[in-house]
Amino acid sequence: MPYVNIKITREGATAEQKARLIKGVTDLLVEVLDKNPATTVVVIDEVEMEHWGIGGLPVEKYREALRNASR
Amino acid sequence: MPYVNIKITREGATAEQKARLIKGVTDLLVEVLDKNPATTVVVIDEVEMEHWGIGGLPVEKYREALRNASR
Amino acid sequence: MPYVNIKITREGATAEQKARLIKGVTDLLVEVLDKNPATTVVVIDEVEMEHWGIGGLPVEKYREALRNASR
Amino acid sequence: MPYVNIKITREGATAEQKARLIKGVTDLLVEVLDKNPATTVVVIDEVEMEHWGIGGLPVEKYREALRNASR
Amino acid sequence: MPYVNIKITREGATAEQKARLIKGVTDLLVEVLDKNPATTVVVIDEVEMEHWGIGGLPVEKYREALRNASR
Amino acid sequence: MPYVNIKITREGATAEQKARLIKGVTDLLVEVLDKNPATTVVVIDEVEMEHWGIGGLPVEKYREALRNASR
Numbered sequence: 001m002p003y004v005n006i007k008i009t010r011e012g013a014t015a016e017q018k019a020r021l022i023k024g025v026t027d028l029l030v031e032v033l034d035k036n037p038a039t040t041v042v043v044i045d046e047v048e049m050e051h052w053g054i055g056g057l058p059v060e061k062y063r064e065a066l067r068n069a070s071r
Numbered sequence: 072m073p074y075v076n077i078k079i080t081r082e083g084a085t086a087e088q089k090a091r092l093i094k095g096v097t098d099l100l101v102e103v104l105d106k107n108p109a110t111t112v113v114v115i116d117e118v119e120m121e122h123w124g125i126g127g128l129p130v131e132k133y134r135e136a137l138r139n140a141s142r
Numbered sequence: 143m144p145y146v147n148i149k150i151t152r153e154g155a156t157a158e159q160k161a162r163l164i165k166g167v168t169d170l171l172v173e174v175l176d177k178n179p180a181t182t183v184v185v186i187d188e189v190e191m192e193h194w195g196i197g198g199l200p201v202e203k204y205r206e207a208l209r210n211a212s213r
Numbered sequence: 214m215p216y217v218n219i220k221i222t223r224e225g226a227t228a229e230q231k232a233r234l235i236k237g238v239t240d241l242l243v244e245v246l247d248k249n250p251a252t253t254v255v256v257i258d259e260v261e262m263e264h265w266g267i268g269g270l271p272v273e274k275y276r277e278a279l280r281n282a283s284r
Numbered sequence: 285m286p287y288v289n290i291k292i293t294r295e296g297a298t299a300e301q302k303a304r305l306i307k308g309v310t311d312l313l314v315e316v317l318d319k320n321p322a323t324t325v326v327v328i329d330e331v332e333m334e335h336w337g338i339g340g341l342p343v344e345k346y347r348e349a350l351r352n353a354s355r
Numbered sequence: 356m357p358y359v360n361i362k363i364t365r366e367g368a369t370a371e372q373k374a375r376l377i378k379g380v381t382d383l384l385v386e387v388l389d390k391n392p393a394t395t396v397v398v399i400d401e402v403e404m405e406h407w408g409i410g411g412l413p414v415e416k417y418r419e420a421l422r423n424a425s426r
Contacts, residue, residue: 072150072151072194072196072201073148073149073150074148074149075146075147075148075149076146076147077144077145077146077171078144078145078146079143079144079171079175079177080143084175088174088175091170091174092170092171092174092175095166095170095173095174096167096170099162099163099166099167099170100148100150100163102166103159103162103163103166104150104155104159104163106150110196123143125143125181130143
């Protein structure tokens, strides 16, 4: 009966990769807590880069700052 | 003052149906908990089929497996 | 297969009222979108008053301000 | 390490405005709770008007009703 | 940079099991999408039984109905 | 009409600090997007340390690992 929400930035994850996330999380819940896969719901949200912030910046700007800092 | 989030798979729900969900949930909260509709927020998320997992599979594959199992 | 999350302030909602919310929302999704109750998940969150803000204030302070304004 | 989710209706917020929301929320968490910006995640969701309900109505219909009521 | 929320019913999951869920989900995101563990946030919510509904019933009543139906 | 959810670890945030978060986020939405405070909902979730994971570890273990690594 678990509900799992996975939020990732929209960066080209394929249908196959998303299916692996769904299977992997469901298997994990079976293995660790013996949950029933038939009532385990997994919802993936792909978030636009402009909508994801870290370090006070939109993620692309944050990564750019990290790259510049490491030069 | 309630906040309600309804997540459904994106399978052609019409604007009229979504309006009925908004009204129905708001009326329910008025009826059961005497909540103020003017501050009752309802947000509907339509989720791509590829992003919804159940039974360890993306929902379309899950439904296909159920159909095959029932043959 | 829908997932519904209902957030309300913790103000004494009874088990019976919560059961009515679960039933009401599930029935609504059957009626409007013909969804399967057996895979319709409803999760209720009761939020401490101190954790709920509206009008820029914690809800109790907001209500107090409304009462004072209406005197 | 905070996670902040901001849901707004999709009404033309610009990339610059979204960046200001990300910065503003992160700065607030540094200022009030001394949180580390590098692990403060902010996710913005822009919600279609048809998917946002208040007062038991989709938000555009609700605003229309308010306008009519104020005539 | 992913954010994962795992909602389970409060049924005695141990600290060790929760740690395994955190590790398992993080490892899965590294393996499938090559995500950075240092910015992968996992939040577990344990939900009171009274607050979790399925089949239109609070989960304990639902399970009871299933048991009775299988007699 | 925005809805903002702030998730933080339960580490002693005071009522006063939570009120400042509510006010700060609401003011930010007024300033940046001219939103109406009266329909801006802010919900704070305080998450048990055991329920918050980063770097594949429960947060306390993660911080411990960071401290050891910096010795």
